[in-house]
Amino acid sequence: MARRTGRRPGNPDTREAILAAARAAFAERGFDATSIRAIATAAGVDPALVHHYFGTKEELFRATVAIPLDPAELLPAVLAAGPDGAGERLVRTFLAVWDSPAGVAAVALLRSAVSNEWTGRLLREFLVTQVLRRVLDGLDVDPTELPLRGALVGTQMIGLAMMRYVLRLEPVASAAPETLVATIGPTVQRYLTAPLPTP
């Protein structure tokens, strides 16, 4: 994060124009098919200015969804100890983030994703390219199974967020994190590494 603190905030209008162009591009074409160059063209600025204000494409994407945390920094700790217990560690990290002050932004994003089609696409892209893909790349699973495993993990994690932070259904809303790690962690572990049914 040292690069970001050293970066000047820049002209607010230019920043906002870049962010608006980036939101539209990521939502319409997805993270992978969107280039910094295309965003710069849409915003009417030089690509170097986009890098200067926002850093990498991943950092620009996180700025469009207003998420102050970097999955690339958080997830290695989840994956470092290997596949055993990765489900529990993923749930524990997830709760630590959402229970923290940064979780407010995550809840706002989730609420907005449900009511707004474009924000929904941004959240989906964020989940797939920044979180689920990283988690599954760190485990040794069949590449053809990655999309289904990632989406299954997504069903459980988004549902946990909905129940704990949006609908606030008890006892999940007030449960100690370790209670949820012990009950939901094995589910995530199964989605990550257990054999899938043959189609």
Added chain:
Amino acid sequence: MARRTGRRPGNPDTREAILAAARAAFAERGFDATSIRAIATAAGVDPALVHHYFGTKEELFRATVAIPLDPAELLPAVLAAGPDGAGERLVRTFLAVWDSPAGVAAVALLRSAVSNEWTGRLLREFLVTQVLRRVLDGLDVDPTELPLRGALVGTQMIGLAMMRYVLRLEPVASAAPETLVATIGPTVQRYLTAPLPTP
């Protein structure tokens, strides 16, 4: 449902006044603590008229959340064959409902519950009192564990609905129902009947 078809639709203004009073009461005080009498008083009508227009308290509650299906009719089939496989059957029934024309209302309710605090409370009450409580009453589990088991099932089912119908994340959005029954069913089964961690 024969009773409903035999019931006259009644005065639209009166019906709407009863529905508005019922929504407010269910959202504020919850399903259990709300009586038909209190709703009638708030709407300025006789309790007999509430019964006449809407039937039982359960039926009135379903009318406030605009859900055209009755969990009390659907869930016995899930529970009839006993606890074994109840998770798979619950996922199968859930998908059959949400994939049907009635699912449109369910998706609308879910979207609204996220953006509107009161609708969120209604959905929570609906889940707890009409769905989860019925499912768990049909199984033979420790009553002190019912709230946590029900909420855990809720995390998985709401997350499935979010991914398949709201965010439409592939491959879950287009997956064959039996693929989801085979992968997510065992999760729900575990939340329903497997031992919970000791607190």
